[in-house]
Amino acid sequence: MNYLMGRQPILNGLEEVVSYELLFRSPQSISSANILSSSKATSSVILNVLSNFGVREILGGYRGFINVDADMLLNEAMELLPPDMIGLELLENIIITPEIVARCRALKAKGFVLALDDHRYDPTHEELYAGVVEIVKIDLIATPLEELYQDVDQLRRYPVKLLAEKVDSRHVYLRCRKMGFELFQGYFFARPSLMQKSRMENSAGSFFKLMQQLSTDADIDEIEQTFKQSPALTYKLLLLVNSVSCSTREKIRTVLHAITQIGLEHLHRWVQLAIFADDGGSGLKSALLDMAAVRAAFMEELARIKPHSPQLLRHAKPEEAFMVGTLSMLKDIYDVDLKEIVAQLNLSDEIQDALLNRGGDLGTLLCLAEMMESIELDEAAESLGKLGITLDTVIACQKKAYNWRNKL
Numbered sequence: 001m002n003y004l005m006g007r008q009p010i011l012n013g014l015e016e017v018v019s020y021e022l023l024f025r026s027p028q029s030i031s032s033a034n035i036l037s038s039s040k041a042t043s044s045v046i047l048n049v050l051s052n053f054g055v056r057e058i059l060g061g062y063r064g065f066i067n068v069d070a071d072m073l074l075n076e077a078m079e080l081l082p083p084d085m086i087g088l089e090l091l092e093n094i095i096i097t098p099e100i101v102a103r104c105r106a107l108k109a110k111g112f113v114l115a116l117d118d119h120r121y122d123p124t125h126e127e128l129y130a131g132v133v134e135i136v137k138i139d140l141i142a143t144p145l146e147e148l149y150q151d152v153d154q155l156r157r158y159p160v161k162l163l164a165e166k167v168d169s170r171h172v173y174l175r176c177r178k179m180g181f182e183l184f185q186g187y188f189f190a191r192p193s194l195m196q197k198s199r200m201e202n203s204a205g206s207f208f209k210l211m212q213q214l215s216t217d218a219d220i221d222e223i224e225q226t227f228k229q230s231p232a233l234t235y236k237l238l239l240l241v242n243s244v245s246c247s248t249r250e251k252i253r254t255v256l257h258a259i260t261q262i263g264l265e266h267l268h269r270w271v272q273l274a275i276f277a278d279d280g281g282s283g284l285k286s287a288l289l290d291m292a293a294v295r296a297a298f299m300e301e302l303a304r305i306k307p308h309s310p311q312l313l314r315h316a317k318p319e320e321a322f323m324v325g326t327l328s329m330l331k332d333i334y335d336v337d338l339k340e341i342v343a344q345l346n347l348s349d350e351i352q353d354a355l356l357n358r359g360g361d362l363g364t365l366l367c368l369a370e371m372m373e374s375i376e377l378d379e380a381a382e383s384l385g386k387l388g389i390t391l392d393t394v395i396a397c398q399k400k401a402y403n404w405r406n407k408l
């Protein structure tokens with residue numbers, strides 16, 4: 001089963017794409033939304049944007065709009081989203097209260113662009129029209145033509161852009177442009193495209209374990225260990241850092257470094273969102289996932305060895321070796337191209353070189369791990385001889401890795 005998301009372009013009066021609406025899609029009904037819970041659908045979309053696809057992969061340089069109901073609007077999970085790349089569409093069933101208005105003002109102050117979805121002019125929304133909401137979307141099919149003109153006349157008194165939704169012909173597009181609409185969306189321009197990505201199954205237990213650790217202020221080393229037990233969680237963490245930390249482009253070297261970059265507060269919100277969206281799976285039951293965990297732990301143990309020559313493996317740090325071991329298996333586990341993985345993640349040059357070229361000390365360790373897994377002992381012995389490491393020492397490292405995996 002794949003991760004799924006719909007994406008429909010929003011255009012300006014020159015028929016240029018200026019942004020996208022991001023839409024929930026169910027694996028059971030990929031041609032439509034099939035929404036049973038708006039909050040759960042929104043959670044799924046946010047999770048896809050942040051840590052399943054990655055915000056840049058989905059949006060490129062454009063802004064993406066996500067539908068939110070009152071519960072999600074007030075939820076702390078909104079703080080996870082990068083405001084320079086994500087806009088929020090307030091669903092039409094939201095009842096405008098002082099709390100909602102205050103929340104909208106706060107989100108606007110953070111840099112979010114707010115829009116009213118499927119909207120009809122309503123005096124109760126005047127506080128939002130007057131400088132809080134920037135876009136008002138009007139459903140052309142649901143709004144009778146005579147009332148459409150009246151709504152447009154009322155809304156043009158405010159500093160908002162009008163977006164004509166469900167534009168199905170050039171005639172309708174030209175009429176709306178003449179009426180004063182500045183933005184347009186509908187089948188005339190493009191139907192929602194379906195975006196798919198191979199699902200990376202997680203252990204639901206890992207998410208709940210993280211939730212428990214974060215709720216009880218567990219030591220960061222314990223949290224790091226939980227991520228290290230799951231290649232999928234580690235990959236998602238790196239995508240999350242890449243999505244949320246848009247302004248800080250410091251290259252990631254270790255799992256702990258990634259956790260520090262995202263911060264425990266953001267991490268807590270992400271885990272809550274993942275559990276709410278019910279993003280679970282088989283976890284480490286897969287033989288390949290099991291192999292990834294052992295490889296990563298084995299490489300970490302190898303990096304702790306001090307070879308006879310101080311010039312050999314001196315640049316291979318244990319934590320970075322673990323990262324390389326984890327990521328090197330993703331192409332086999334999830335059928336994801338390794339170049340694609342590296343392009344999505346802001347990894348250090350040394351880790352990139354090891355993964356793509358088997359270069360550097362980390363690449364040497366990766367080659368050794370692969371030889372031992374393939375029982376290519378003659379080739380391994382030759383490489384170990386150059387490093388001044390005995391085969392017995394390497395086998396001891398393998399045993400430690402298996403013992404660590406068996407404790408999970």
